[in-house]
Amino acid sequence: MVSANVLLMVTGGIAAYKACFLARLLVQAGFSVKVAMTEAATRFVNPLTFQVLTGHPVATDLWGERQTEPLDHIEYSRWADLVVIAPATANCLAKAATGIADDMVSTLLLAHDGPLLFAPAMNDKMWKHPATQANRTVLADRGASFVGPGEGFLACGTNDTGRMVEPESILAAVREVVVVPASSAENSGFWTGRKIVITAGPTYEPIDPVRFVANRSSGIFGYALAAAAVAEGARVTLISGPVANLAPRGLDGFQPVESGREMADAVAAALTADADWLFMAAAVADFRPTNLAESKLKKDELGKDWSLNMVRNPDILGEVVPLHRSVDLRVVGFALETDDLLARAEAKCQAKNMDYVVANDPTAPGSGFGSGDHQVTLLNRRGEVWASDSAPKSRLAAELLQQLALDQMDEKS
Ligand code: C5P
Numbered sequence: 486m487v488s489a490n491v492l493l494m495v496t497g498g499i500a501a502y503k504a505c506f507l508a509r510l511l512v513q514a515g516f517s518v519k520v521a522m523t524e525a526a527t528r529f530v531n532p533l534t535f536q537v538l539t540g541h542p543v544a545t546d547l548w549g550e551r552q553t554e555p556l557d558h559i560e561y562s563r564w565a566d567l568v569v570i571a572p573a574t575a576n577c578l579a580k581a582a583t584g585i586a587d588d589m590v591s592t593l594l595l596a597h598d599g600p601l602l603f604a605p606a607m608n609d610k611m612w613k614h615p616a617t618q619a620n621r622t623v624l625a626d627r628g629a630s631f632v633g634p635g636e637g638f639l640a641c642g643t644n645d646t647g648r649m650v651e652p653e654s655i656l657a658a659v660r661e662v663v664v665v666p667a668s669s670a671e672n673s674g675f676w677t678g679r680k681i682v683i684t685a686g687p688t689y690e691p692i693d694p695v696r697f698v699a700n701r702s703s704g705i706f707g708y709a710l711a712a713a714a715v716a717e718g719a720r721v722t723l724i725s726g727p728v729a730n731l732a733p734r735g736l737d738g739f740q741p742v743e744s745g746r747e748m749a750d751a752v753a754a755a756l757t758a759d760a761d762w763l764f765m766a767a768a769v770a771d772f773r774p775t776n777l778a779e780s781k782l783k784k785d786e787l788g789k790d791w792s793l794n795m796v797r798n799p800d801i802l803g804e805v806v807p808l809h810r811s812v813d814l815r816v817v818g819f820a821l822e823t824d825d826l827l828a829r830a831e832a833k834c835q836a837k838n839m840d841y842v843v844a845n846d847p848t849a850p851g852s853g854f855g856s857g858d859h860q861v862t863l864l865n866r867r868g869e870v871w872a873s874d875s876a877p878k879s880r881l882a883a884e885l886l887q888q889l890a891l892d893q894m895d896e897k898s
Pocket of ligand 1: 769798833
């Protein structure tokens, strides 16, 4: 499973702008992300950009002059499961190799004793310099990981080695470096080899060729669940509505869909192929426009006041799943409610014949659409099984799998 807390350190190179995309990708992948920047990095990108992308204040100086609260750097480093330095300049590699701690980034780095991932970015001569290569070797010998640098056009005008690799490659490297929490050993084996179908994201219900009706689902939790299940050895098919997330590695199948009806067909097909578990984490639109206009609707023709007729979409859990359900299939639905959450979730569990329902309130503190953190309650038809703390979605997804495994094992014993 993916680890949760990533401290992204940005040092002063032009590739700092790409670190913004990396921060966004990490958040979308379900990591909780905080950022620290060197003084030079803040000359390339304003810390506010990272603050908005991650939802956390950015650590820039040791003296509390440019931040709202004084920062305990030991605590900040302790929080991080993984530190990613992207871009990593020659200067930062040198400081890390020798243990210099003269600014926020190098101090946090020295105070962190967990995994480190460097994504170097510099001029080709600086990269090839024996001093930099020696620093790289020292860090690698101490267990640090490196991704890149790659070859290509450098800001200094040459075409050579020194370019920071693309954010997607850094995210892939993060997934390789992250640690497996000891707690996942508790249910090790339960998910191994099980065939799991997970739906995620919103659906787009087309009005005309360019417009659609949708909702705010980010797909982060469904994707985190898929990544956690893959890490537990399950054979996972992910059916996804339109989202910006990258599909986790190691899936058995990935099926992108747009509308609720497409999702219903994809779920039916996946269940026919003998699934053991279905997780309906998608926020399927309840209604779709009754008619799909063949060409773009013209506002002048629609007039000043226009209303759209909608018709019910198939209820996948309520109507489609029963037609394709094998006796052994376990069904986990999701209930998102802003009022009477648990009562409504329990009622839904019965009405839709689910084995479990994961109840979540997007307005609760520490939860929400597009946010890295989340808080859920797991219920079965007899009542509450587990209430989580607010935690990053990646950690929550792994814990949810553990709780389900434990509950299943209790049921059998
Ligand atoms: O009844 P409600 O739509 O709130 O139930 C939510 C659960 O039902 C979620 O697991 C969702 O994925 C699923 N659902 C469905 N088909 C729909 C709408 C929601 O299976 N058309």
